Structure formats: structure tokens, C-alpha cells
Amino acid sequence: MANLALMQKLTVGAPTKIVLLIMDGLGGLPMTEGGPTELEAAYRPNMNRLAAEGTLGLSVPVTLGVTPGSGPAHLALFGYDPIHYDIGRGVLEAFGIGVPVGPQDVAARGNFCTVDAAGNITDRRAGRIKTEAAAPIVAKLAQIKIPDCEVEVVAVKEYRFVVVFRGAGLSAEVDETDPQRTGVPPLPALARNAAQRPADALRTADIVNKWIAAAREAIKDEPLANALTLRGFSGDPNLPKYHDVYKLRAACTAVYPMYKGVSQLVGMDVQTFAGDTPADEFAHVKTIWNDYDFFFIHVKPTDSRGEDGDFPGKVKVIEQVDAALPALLDLKPDVLIITGDHSTPAKLLAHSWHPVPLLLWAPATHMRDACQEFGERACISGGLGRFQATDLMPLALGHALRLERYGA
Amino acid sequence: MANLALMQKLTVGAPTKIVLLIMDGLGGLPMTEGGPTELEAAYRPNMNRLAAEGTLGLSVPVTLGVTPGSGPAHLALFGYDPIHYDIGRGVLEAFGIGVPVGPQDVAARGNFCTVDAAGNITDRRAGRIKTEAAAPIVAKLAQIKIPDCEVEVVAVKEYRFVVVFRGAGLSAEVDETDPQRTGVPPLPALARNAAQRPADALRTADIVNKWIAAAREAIKDEPLANALTLRGFSGDPNLPKYHDVYKLRAACTAVYPMYKGVSQLVGMDVQTFAGDTPADEFAHVKTIWNDYDFFFIHVKPTDSRGEDGDFPGKVKVIEQVDAALPALLDLKPDVLIITGDHSTPAKLLAHSWHPVPLLLWAPATHMRDACQEFGERACISGGLGRFQATDLMPLALGHALRLERYGA
Numbered sequence: 001m002a003n004l005a006l007m008q009k010l011t012v013g014a015p016t017k018i019v020l021l022i023m024d025g026l027g028g029l030p031m032t033e034g035g036p037t038e039l040e041a042a043y044r045p046n047m048n049r050l051a052a053e054g055t056l057g058l059s060v061p062v063t064l065g066v067t068p069g070s071g072p073a074h075l076a077l078f079g080y081d082p083i084h085y086d087i088g089r090g091v092l093e094a095f096g097i098g099v100p101v102g103p104q105d106v107a108a109r110g111n112f113c114t115v116d117a118a119g120n121i122t123d124r125r126a127g128r129i130k131t132e133a134a135a136p137i138v139a140k141l142a143q144i145k146i147p148d149c150e151v152e153v154v155a156v157k158e159y160r161f162v163v164v165f166r167g168a169g170l171s172a173e174v175d176e177t178d179p180q181r182t183g184v185p186p187l188p189a190l191a192r193n194a195a196q197r198p199a200d201a202l203r204t205a206d207i208v209n210k211w212i213a214a215a216r217e218a219i220k221d222e223p224l225a226n227a228l229t230l231r232g233f234s235g236d237p238n239l240p241k242y243h244d245v246y247k248l249r250a251a252c253t254a255v256y257p258m259y260k261g262v263s264q265l266v267g268m269d270v271q272t273f274a275g276d277t278p279a280d281e282f283a284h285v286k287t288i289w290n291d292y293d294f295f296f297i298h299v300k301p302t303d304s305r306g307e308d309g310d311f312p313g314k315v316k317v318i319e320q321v322d323a324a325l326p327a328l329l330d331l332k333p334d335v336l337i338i339t340g341d342h343s344t345p346a347k348l349l350a351h352s353w354h355p356v357p358l359l360l361w362a363p364a365t366h367m368r369d370a371c372q373e374f375g376e377r378a379c380i381s382g383g384l385g386r387f388q389a390t391d392l393m394p395l396a397l398g399h400a401l402r403l404e405r406y407g408a
Numbered sequence: 409m410a411n412l413a414l415m416q417k418l419t420v421g422a423p424t425k426i427v428l429l430i431m432d433g434l435g436g437l438p439m440t441e442g443g444p445t446e447l448e449a450a451y452r453p454n455m456n457r458l459a460a461e462g463t464l465g466l467s468v469p470v471t472l473g474v475t476p477g478s479g480p481a482h483l484a485l486f487g488y489d490p491i492h493y494d495i496g497r498g499v500l501e502a503f504g505i506g507v508p509v510g511p512q513d514v515a516a517r518g519n520f521c522t523v524d525a526a527g528n529i530t531d532r533r534a535g536r537i538k539t540e541a542a543a544p545i546v547a548k549l550a551q552i553k554i555p556d557c558e559v560e561v562v563a564v565k566e567y568r569f570v571v572v573f574r575g576a577g578l579s580a581e582v583d584e585t586d587p588q589r590t591g592v593p594p595l596p597a598l599a600r601n602a603a604q605r606p607a608d609a610l611r612t613a614d615i616v617n618k619w620i621a622a623a624r625e626a627i628k629d630e631p632l633a634n635a636l637t638l639r640g641f642s643g644d645p646n647l648p649k650y651h652d653v654y655k656l657r658a659a660c661t662a663v664y665p666m667y668k669g670v671s672q673l674v675g676m677d678v679q680t681f682a683g684d685t686p687a688d689e690f691a692h693v694k695t696i697w698n699d700y701d702f703f704f705i706h707v708k709p710t711d712s713r714g715e716d717g718d719f720p721g722k723v724k725v726i727e728q729v730d731a732a733l734p735a736l737l738d739l740k741p742d743v744l745i746i747t748g749d750h751s752t753p754a755k756l757l758a759h760s761w762h763p764v765p766l767l768l769w770a771p772a773t774h775m776r777d778a779c780q781e782f783g784e785r786a787c788i789s790g791g792l793g794r795f796q797a798t799d800l801m802p803l804a805l806g807h808a809l810r811l812e813r814y815g816a
Contacts, residue, residue, distance in 0.1 A: 029775055033461065037775075062814050063411065064795055065802030066418065069815035082815065083414070092816045351813055353806040354775055377791075380777055386793040 026340025057384025088234020095261025241267030434748025465792025496642015503669025
């Protein structure tokens with residue numbers, strides 16, 4: 001908050017270009033005592049050269065000890081306090097499968113469940129029904145029509161799906177219908193005690209309940225999943241936009257829908273491009289180089305391999321990025337930041353709270369530190385120290401000479 | 409504040425065990441330029457091994473440059489912002505001598521003073537009357553009975569004593585009676601403009617004034633201390649409890665009353681045990697190992713020797729702890745933190761503001777840094793960096809896999 005207001009006040013136009021290269025879940029851990037992390041194990045001559053020339057640090061995504069999801073972690077990198085700015089689960093889930101959520105839409109995450117003859121829930125996740133078995137049931141839901149509201153239903157995985165309600169006068173102020181236990185029926189959708197537009201909340205709850213009634217009727221004889229619950233009702237979080245706050249024309253180059261979605265929420269443009277490797281992403285950036293000031297590039301598989309517990313696989317992704325880097329450097333960015341949104345150590349098979357290694361290279365303005373390679377341990381003694389991820393955008397803008405002096 | 413709310417939201421149960429081993433006043437300074445600190449001078453093979461395997465850092469108890477008392481320093485370690493959560497001086501003083509202060513009680517710190525024939529104060533500390541000389545005067549005070557309220561009076565040291573008022577309907581919203589200067593009489597006890605329960609504050613002030621009148625009458629002919637003042641009226645600060653905020657069953661193993669008292673205020677259990685050495689404390693922890701998730705162990709003499717200016721004595725205490733450590737390690741804690749609540753350099757003969765060396769060892773989740781020994785200088789380049797003491801509990805919980813991911 002405070003940061004954004006200050007940035008809005010201080011940012012000025014400049015002919016400089018900033019690249020933010022995110023390897024998702026970059027931070028790692030040694031698999032064995034005394035061993036290297038994934039990043040330290042990778043052959044990364046280009047990153048090491050940039051590290052020797054530039055300056056390193058460690059970024060803390062949320063607060064010490066706290067593991068972020070991808071949504072909050074990216075918000076933080078983009079300069080938005082993830083405790084203050086909350087993207088709802090329905091919107092995030094929709095982004096994750098590439099379903100758009102517009103400024104007037106309300107998205108919810110749906111779960112299939114099973115109910116007994118009395119209507120009481122017997123399994124809140126419908127026995128974790130297989131994705132293929134859920135597909136025809138989702139198809140039935142997708143055909144439901146209700147008055148005054150367009151509804152889109154899309155399968156996610158196993159028992160999970162997304163519902164987006166579209167139309168004027170909707171509100172996300174609706175409580176979840178999952179009672180969080182078995183032996184009781186799903187709850188009706190109830191309007192929250194909304195401070196703003198309470199009539200819209202009541203109307204939305206009514207629409208949702210009509211859709212639920214039709215949905216229950218449509219799937220009541222399904223043996224694997226004869227009922228459903230909805231949660232995480234959420235709409236466009238109305239985030240401040242990059243061009244307003246930072247005076248940046250910003251573009252997102254990403255393969256996975258969720259990252260495109262979050263980028264759009266902060267006002268970045270997103271184009272489609274051919275291929276899905278880091279080299280393909282850098283080639284795309286070259287095609288739009290003259291049109292933008294800020295380039296967010298997102299590499300997903302570092303996180304995926306970490307979540308798989310695949311240490312060598314994660315190392316290989318980092319090596320692919322390193323090998324492709326010369327093409328990015330040929331564009332001569334004024335500020336290049338290479339980091340992750342959070343750590344995903346293969347050792348833990350999950351996101352973690354460990355601070356994230358970060359490399360800042362800005363030949364006209366950086367302060368070279370003593371570090372000679374890019375890695376978690378090198379970053380501990382890096383010149384940028386340890387800082388909140390929300391401070392990264394101010395650092396980038398400063399190094400790009402895009403911030404006015406504060407005060408006389 | 410924000411931290412506690414976030415922890416309450418994210419903490420989950422887990423089978424992991426956390427040990428927080430506090431050597432009170434651990435941080436030190438070299439006695440001579442270029443020399444070692446107390447910790448650096450100690451023979452500490454076990455701590456050094458843990459340092460080499462784990463990760464180090466420096467914790468800041470309150471804010472840079474600010475020296476904490478033991479109360480605020482421990483609150484911070486326990487995750488409670490010591491600026492926001494204030495334990496009153498009366499309560500702290502009572503804890504320090506093992507006098508219980510229950511949820512309905514109000515404690516005050518008493519000072520003996522001397523007054524002239526006109527009732528004006530001539531010495532606010534009664535010439536720092538000796539503890540032995542004060543004892544019979546305190547005994548007179550302890551015999552005073554007043555209606556509707558039980559009063560306990562216990563000597564502390566020199567001119568200081570504690571008064572605890574017990575009974576229903578009391579309030580701590582009473583101003584001190586010390587005018588902070590000589591030549592004027594002690595003030596009457598006045599109810600503060602209390603937002604909550606103003607009638608209780610008025611009633612308490614009345615009870616306190618009745619007790620003061622009886623006390624003045626009882627000691628009016630004492631040549632060394634013929635009057636008194638009361639300050640720091642305070643009750644149970646109603647701190648959030650460990651089991652609510654952190655979902656931890658927590659136990660305190662301490663010898664000194666004050667640390668038991670502060671631990672109880674945050675919901676830790678306290679048992680008595682035989683002996684008072686670090687080895688005795690670790691042996692006690694073994695007996696309760698299966699009953700708790702979190703073990704706070706407090707070693708006092710590091711601070712006492714520091715306040716004495718006894719550098720070799722403080723070194724010896726650290727060496728006792730190190731020698732006893734294998735018994736603690738045999739319990740196989742998942743997370744072991746070794747640190748102090750603040751610094752008490754023998755060179756300064758007092759608490760100080762210097763950040764406190766900290767060792768975190770969590771073999772399943774820690775990131776080993778390059779440090780090879782446990783000491784103030786090693787901790788400067790530790791992997792945890794420098795952080796607020798209030799961030800220690802989130803770090804401990806993260807490393808114990810007791811925090812859910814924040815956001816999707």
C-alpha cells in the first residue's frame with residue numbers, strides 16, 4: 001500500500017527497459033547434508049557471469065517462515081502487499097485453467113460431493129473422482145441455463161471445477177456452501193453482510209441458489225458425484241495497474257494461464273506466441289521489445305519439477321534457461337532481475353518459506369558485490385541483503401532511473 | 409499483531425517438536441579490542457557442530473539500539489510485539505519474586521520513601537535502605553487488613569516491595585502515587601479515565617487509598633522509611649495463548665519465577681523439577697517429552713554473570729549448557745533454536761541492545777549456511793540474516809512444517 005502510493009508519486013518516464021525473469025519455485029535445498037541446491041548444482045555460466053558483474057540478494061515473499069501460494073507470491077513480486085491484496089480462490093482457480101474473469105464477473109471454485117438419500121454429505125470430495133469420470137458430469141452442469149445470468153462451468157481436476165457467473169449487478173459477497181463436514185447437507189448460498197452493494201449480494205445469492213437447484217436436479221442420479229459445493233466466490237480484485245502506479249508499459253510472457261491471469265489483473269498485456277521453452281519465451285520478448293518498458297517472463301517447470309521431488313529435472317530446467325539467456329541479453333535490457341516467486345525444494349516436494357535467491361544486473365547503476373556465482377548461499381552475502389519481495393519493484397525502478405528524488 | 413493473526417490462520421497440527429533454548433543475556437562483547445566475546449571464548453563443540461550443520465542469524469529484540477528488559481525480550485521471542493503487548497511493572501515485579509497474579513488481581517510495585525513532618529518527600533528511595541532493614545517494615549505492611557479485599561505484600565530488594573490486591577471487581581486503571589520528585593507529598597491513588605469498567609477503577613482507587621492510609625499509620629514512626637509510593641498498577645494482560653495462536657502444547661522449563669510467570673501468561677504449562685543446572689533442566693524436558701510440542705527452556709546464569717561483569721563466569725555457564733546438550737539432542741527435536749533473549753555483555757555489566765546470536769537447527773528443513781561455529785561474528789553472515797525476534801516463532805513453525813501455505 002504505502003509502497004504503491006510512494007511509487008505512484010515518484011515514478012517518471014524514462015527510455016530504460018526492465019526484465020523480470022521468474023523461474024517459478026527457484027529456491028531449493030540440498031538433498032543431502034553439505035550438498036548443493038538445485039540452482040547451485042546447475043551448469044549456469046551465464047547466470048554466474050551476471051552474478052559476478054551485478055549484485056545478489058534474498059527476497060522474502062510474505063513474511064519469514066510463511067510459505068506462499070503462487071498468487072500471493074507473484075503479487076508481492078509485482079509490488080502489491082499480498083496480505084493486503086487478496087485474489088480470491090475462485091478467480092485464481094479460473095485463471096489456472098485459462099477461464100477469463102472480467103470486471104463484472106464472479107467466479108467460484110466447485111467441488112463435487114456425494115449425498116445420501118436424506119441429502120446429507122457422505123464424502124466432501126466424491127471419493128476424489130477421477131478427472132475422466134468427472135468430465136461428463138461437468139458437461140451436464142455446463143448445459144444449465146438460468147435467467148438473467150450467463151454461467152460458464154469448466155472442469156479442473158478430479159472433483160474440482162470452476163463456475164463463473166457473468167452479468168451486470170453481481171457481487172462476490174456470497175458465503176461458501178461447503179459445511180466443511182459430512183453428515184449434514186450442503187449450505188445454501190447466503191449473501192454476506194456486505195458493506196457495499198448489499199442488494200447485489202442478495203441478488204447474486206439468489207442466482208447462485210437457482211443454479212445450484214438446477215445443478216442438483218441435473219446430476220441427482222450420478223452414482224459417483226450426485227451433489228456439489230461452491231466456495232471462494234470472488235471477482236476482479238481491482239488492483240492498481242502498472243501503467244498508473246509505475247508508468248510502465250508492461251508485458252507478460254508466460255505459458256501457464258494462471259500467471260497470464262495475474263499479470264492481466266495488474267495491467268500487463270499478454271500475447272500468444274509459438275512454443276513453450278525458455279528460448280521460445282525469449283524469442284517472443286524480442287518481437288515485442290520496442291513496444292514495452294517492462295517484461296515479465298515466467299518459467300514454470302522449475303516449480304513443477306520441485307513439486308515432483310525431481311532434483312535433476314529442476315537442475316535441467318535452470319540449465320535450459322541459462323543456455324537461452326544470451327538471446328535475452330542481446331536485447332540489452334537496462335535492468336535484468338533473475339529470481340523466483342518462492343522456493344520449491346525438490347527435497348520437500350512442495351512450496352516452502354525459504355527466502356528466494358535473486359540476481360539484479362543493471363550495468364549503468366548496479367553496485368557490484370563480491371559474489372562470484374548465483375546460488376542460495378552466495379545470495380546470503382549479496383549486496384542487496386535480504387528484503388521483502390514487495391521492495392523489488394522499487395529497486396528495479398530505481399536501477400532503471402525511473403524514480404524521482406523523494407523530497408528536496 | 410499482524411503476525412499473530414496470520415499465525416492463527418496458518419498454523420496446523422503436526423507431529424513435530426520444537427525446542428527453544430534461551431540462555432538469558434547470551435549476547436556479549438569482547439573485553440578488549442580484538443578479543444572474543446563470552447560465547448566465542450567458550451569451549452562449545454556441540455553448539456559449533458549444530459552451527460555447522462544448521463543456520464545462524466541475529467535477532468533484534470525490540471528495535472535497533474533499544475535495550476529490552478526480560479519481560480519484553482521474552483514476549484518478543486514468543487512472537488508478541490513487545491511494543492503492543494505490555495506487561496505492567498507490578499505484574500512483572502510480582503512474577504520476579506514468585507508471587508502469583510491471577511486474572512482478577514491487581515499488582516503494584518511499592519517503593520519505601522521518607523517524608524518530613526509536613527508529609528513532603530525527602531528521599532524517594534528511603535536512602536536505598538538495605539534489604540534486611542526493610543524486612544521488618546514490610547512485615548508490618550503484610551499484617552494490614554482492609555475490608556472487601558485481600559492484600560499480599562512481599563519484599564523485593566532494598567526499598568522495593570510488591571503489593572497484590574485480590575478480589576472481584578478490581579481494575580488496574582489506577583495512576584501511580586509517586587510524584588517523581590521530592591518536596592511534595594505522595595499523591596493519592598486516582599482512578600484513570602478508564603474506558604472500560606470505570607466504576608471498578610474508582611472502587612480500586614478507594615481500596616488502595618484505604619490500604620495506603622493504614623500503611624502510613626503502621627510505619628509512621630520508622631526512622632529509615634516512614635512512607636511509601638505505589639506504581640505500575642497492572643493485572644493479567646490477557647495475552648493470546650500458545651494453543652490458540654500456534655496450536656502448540658507448550659511447556660516452560662525454568663528455574664527463576666519471572667520466566668515461569670511470563671510463560672504462563674502465554675499459556676505454557678510449568679512444572680517443578682529437581683535441581684537447577686542446565687543438565688537438570690534437560691533431564692526434566694525428557695520426562696515431559698511426549699506430552700508437549702514446544703519446549704521453552706530458560707537458563708538464567710548467563711545473564712547474572714554478565715550483569716556481574718564476570719566474563720569467565722559467563723563463559724563457564726555457556727560451557728555447562730554445551731556439555732549438557734547431548735542429552736537434549738538425544739530427544740531428537742525436529743527444530744532446535746539456541747539463542748538469548750537479549751545481550752548482557754560482561755563488559756557493560758548490564759543488558760544491552762546488541763542483536764542476539766541465534767542458531768536454528770532443523771535437519772529436515774534447514775538451509776545449511778557457510779558458518780562453522782556459533783558466535784556473534786559468525787552469526788553476522790548467517791543464512792537467516794538479521795531479523796526481528798517476533799519473527800522467530802513463524803520461522804520455527806515453518807521449519808517444523810506447522811504452517812499451511814498462504815494463498816493458492
